[in-house]
Amino acid sequence: MRLFRKNTNKIKVMALGGLNEIGKNMTVIEYKDEIIVIDAGMSFPDDEMLGVDVVIPDISYLIKNKDKIKGIFITHGHEDHIGALPYILKKINIPIYGAKLSIGLIQVKLKEHKINNAKLNVVSPRDIIKLSHMEVEFIKNNHSIPDACSIAVHTDQGIIYHTGDFKIDLTPIDGEVMDIHRICELSKKGVLLLLAESTNAEQPGSTMSEKTVGAGLDDLFRKASNSRIIVATFASNIHRLQQIINTAEKFNRKVAVSGRSMVNVVAVATELGYLNIPDNMLIDLNDISKYEDNEVVLITTGSQGEPMSALARMASAEHKKVEIKRGDLIIISAHPIPGNEKLISKVINSLFEKGAEVVYDESDIHVSGHAKQEELKLMHRLVRPKFFMPAHGEYRMLKIHAELAEELGMPSQNIFVNKTGDVLEIDRNSAKVTGTIPTGNVLV
Template sequence: MRKEKEKIKIIPLGGLNEIGKNLTAIEYKNDIVVIDCGLSFPDDEMLGIDLVIPDITYLQKNIDKVKGIFLTHGHEDHIGALPYVLKEMNVPVYGTKLTLGIIQTKLKEHNLLSVVELKCVKPKDIVKLDNVSVEFIRTSHSIADSVAIAIHTPIGVILHTGDFKIDYTPIDGCVADLARFAELGKRGVLVMLADSTNVERPGYTMSESTVGETFARIFTNAKGRIIVATFASNIHRIQQIITESIKYNRKVAVSGRSMENIMEVAMELGYIDANKDVFINIDSINKYPNNRITIITTGSQGEPMSALSRMASSEHKKVNIIPGDRVIISASAIPGNEKLISKVINQLFKKGADVIYEALADVHVSGHACQEELKLMHTLVKPKFFMPVHGEYRHLKQHAELAVKLGLPSSNVVIADNGDVIEVTRDSIRKNGTVISGQVFVDGLGVGDVGNIVLRDRKHLSQDGILTVVVTIEKESGSVIAGPDIISRGFVYVRESEDLMEEARELVKDALKKCEEKHITEWASIKSNIKEVLRVFLYERTRRKPMILPIIMEI
């Protein structure tokens, strides 16, 4: 019996077989430690969906055990689901200063700030829970204040690297705490969960400071305004832009809501090293010569409503792109955004801007470890068991192979899926069952009210539109009193297709007449008759399959 209890459960509820909505529960006795609480963005099939968050049914069912949500850093795929999850499950949230600063803005928007307990931690801090303690360890990533999390349990240490890279020359001088990883490794780590994002890339991710060197070159000979689009949360990137601006006596203005929000937080918390007088309001940019202006903006992914996109399409109220502007897109495309970014680049070039992007200069580095950095982490930590996280299957698989190449027996490596329950003892690791997990769609104010049927309908509607057929029938006689009327949307140009629609109407009339003759009075039968006759006719004539929606009214 005793042995039965000596188990740790690792239950990923998001972040596996996907890059996004990271959320992992680590359970030991009556402690559940939740690591991260992220969202993901909808893919092309999720029409109309705003956000996707993890299904937390398992946590809700075990709410008594959940001791808190422990955050590794402030990126959306690690914190974005918090407002939704905290509404269902109000537990303390632990994070470093900047991470909590970023969250506060979000919680305020959701009227949650006053009800949620935020606990600020520093690297090296240890939070003691009933049976386990949670330690934060400094790492480097494309956002400041990122940490790995080590959970110390009586049967061993579970180490979650969070998102990381190894940067020996980070902008804030705070190198990852390699010594602590080594120390943990020496004492023995039972399981390591590690970032797999860049496992396909050989070598090392370059230091963030190399981007500064590129900026230095780009700023040197710039004669007009410099406009830099980057990820709002990349404080170190922003610091480097500001540093160069100061060097060349440029004032810095900020555009884009998320950039403004994060800049405010970062300034307030002391993450930006610059005098306040460096900054000017975006309204004031025209008071200075062009070569005295830097604009830092959102929109590095070409997002249609972002500040940079609006500048590029002349819809920005404050910034008009003019010949001589130098626009730097300091980011790489997140898969799926390539065409959006390309559109913005084309528009900027057309306006006469000088556009500099990843294909042309080293204006971006990744925040994730490449193969050699992963090998370093594995070698320092020397875990007994390994579970790759933060990746699609291809990444998890290749990260598993990397671990095996470094000497780990393949039986000590587990490639898991969201919802799997991974049971770990002192000397074993295995999948044992699953819990409810999945995607919860956020659409407007609705959380979870749009599911696969609705999405299937949206997909159908998006492809060939809809034909609504309305007919009013007299209850007693079953004879048609009004209609059939056919109204279409998203199917064909109605004006050009009047004949087609008239033919369709006649066919429906015939179908209704036949139903009447055959004394078919059940609505379901009449509707399916209408549907079938139209489906066949329209497909034959157009090779399209619009949604057909027959509506019968009875009086």
Template sequence: METSIKILPLGGLGEVGKNMMVIESPDDIVIVDCGVMFPKPEMLGVDLVIPDIAYLQQRKEKVKAFLITHGHEDHLGALPLILPKINVPVFAPPIAYDLAKVKLEEFGILAKSQINEIQPGEIFELGSFSIEFFRVCHSIPDACGIAIKTPIGLVVHTGDFKVDHTPIDGNRFNLMRIAEMGNQGVLLLMSDSTYAEVPGYTPSEQVVSQALKHVISDAPGRVIIATFASLISRVQQIIDAAIADGRTVSVAGRSMTNNVKMAFQKGYLKAPQGTMTEISLLGKIPESEQVIIVTGAQGEPTSVLNRIAYGRHKDISLLPNDTIVLSASTIPGNETVVARTIDQLVKKVSRVITPHQAQVHVRGHGSQEELKLILNLTQPEYFVPIHGEYRMLAAHADLAISMGVSKEKVFILEDGDLLEISKDKAKIIDTVPADHVFVDGLDWLEFDNIVLGERRKLSRNGFVLVAIPFNSQKGEFFGEPKITTAGVVDQDKLEDLQNNASNYLSSELKRNSGMFVEKMEAIRLIKKLVSSFIYEHTGRRPMVIPVPVEVDQNEAN
């Protein structure tokens, strides 16, 4: 039987976030990345979105490890949620290793996890696979691509990358190793597509340092900078700019605080004694000497920046002289919530600076010329664009074809597409379930879960609560119904609607008096009558919640 491998994206293709790629041989599976996606506004009440791992759970005995490319949430954030279900070793480069440990500790599962730190260039075996991490550049230190030697050839997964010749940490993209792989022969290249539509080159992180220095030195009062908690190199840039202007630095937000603490302990961050100040002590320091780093650059409702914008943060209240900086690009899909947060901030402070106004952020992903460079160095037989919405994947596919990859050997996959590759052919052989899984408190909810459907209905049309005395033994209603509504009509119409609906229901039920009614039938009857009345008088279809209040035999008499 001909040997083959299978490639299965469970997240990150056709979307931005929750990256997870499965590489499967006949005997073994390795998984590259294990990320989350932050919920969109229509995902009501949802905390996080993670990949559907049903395919992996059905093949749990084959899974050898998770291989983490770097420390961003969309690449490792789902580990604490998925490891309890598939508890296999995790291999990650240094800063991703430490960030993953922080997350696993927060969830109380670090002691039960098998997490291993891997240095770029290190080679190790996992079943039928030989694994090598190689250094790339991204917006976080220690970002890596992964080369996987399979039974039929070399698979190269770039992770998120750009080609930065002057990175903040001094560790350059190992292009020499990429070229060596190309000379040895690359069966399949899977390459970051996030900015495949953007011509030219992505600027170096060094330009951000200069922009931050200008913004901070020009600010008349406090500077509050929002960025991702995992952007450790950006935090160092902010610290350096604050020191240059004689300011102290504070951090706010649980994830930011935990990550910064870890980064100082491990030596990823450096600052002279006295630079860092607790939020609680800022009252003793002049506002013109303060820089505060916070979470919330994506407008997340519970983030520090959002709570500051709406006056809900217990320690930080906005002042007219404050300067707010959003040092992050907006993730596709978050534009509306970010715009609302910015609008709220602009009402309260003198300056709000975004990457559109100053280079306070540069992309962490390569533009077209960098993507072409990787294609040229690797010369892959097959190509799969990864990480991005469909138009981004399509743009990258076009680039690959322009660089000489045969059109028949370029595959634009979406989550759930199962690609089988053998030595002389490749094709999509199946589609497996790969919908969003919503993390809602302690629950995992499927994409079409009834709970989310009910929340959407509540958000659109409100609800009607109907309480009425009922005796199950006699199968009869007793007394008058009490109807309460929310989100259905304006306050000035509310009382009339509730009274009229109660009178209508009471009248209709009296017509059925003397008949025995099962409790479930009573619930259906109330729902039908009230729904009909509300629609007739408002044109709306709210959620109707009947509550038969049980009364005993004596009360019923």
């Protein structure tokens, strides 16, 4: 009697989060008796979720199949890609693979949660982790955090290429350009499925290079030659921090750092060599009053108006060490994440009321870390996948990204605008959604 084994050559691709939402990105790829996970992110709660700190994906499918899981492969160190790790590791201690800075930021996070038995593996771009039926390769890309990678999963059915978050920056601050050559090699071998992020899929054109922000900062510092300057940005945007430091150096200003995550990231990034701060430039926040206004820059968290952040506390006069005064220049070097507009505008109003000058939402002091339409099209042209599944974004972003792919000539039946939990079964000839797995929001 011959045993009929069903679906032996089908690869399953499932998102546990990140579709029809911004945040908690997590993708599961299952082939034969092996499972790999790409990213394990969190998202922030809605206004209605009172008393909730973070939202993480439901991982009951992973717990049920824990013996099959070979690892969590991290594309980069943003919270929406690593934030769920402490909660997941408490349930299943899976090995984690990521580039040096990603692992460094994960370590900070695990320490806060007192987890010290994690199996952390530092990889470099082009490294390949070999499993029995899959090989997982890291490919350098560009994003608003150093060490961001795309992930290629090699199988005997073809390659699954997950872009992770990316933009195409031909003049990145660290000179490390996306590995376009490797993408072309993979494309020649044959990419079966592309998963590409859709955050900026609604935006025409291309995202500007991070480098353009340096000139914008220089201009503002030059004009504010008598003011104290406070710059708010994302702690993890280390290239932005580097540019603030470079500009401070040009204008002979010392730098102080405010906000817990900013202090943590500056320490880790300096230690790992991602941030270069000239000797004697960094001063203690307690010492800023010892300097003239035009001798200091304060780098702070709070660019999203988060109520407990350092900038929000300065705005409401609750910060213990920094008092906003007439003539201060405050630069908000970030764009509000959808949903945060009200919070940030409240902070900006309070800062203006205290007599400060506030510069915000201007294109020369911030650029996005995500690819816009022309970059997305280029990625599709380079990868040349057979099938496509838009990733990371609200429904309209996924839908517009699908339309872009069609515009580029992909047949609509090869495009899958999936929901979290949909099971896409795929082999070298065909792809189809065959069912769902349990998913949802876990409130912590």
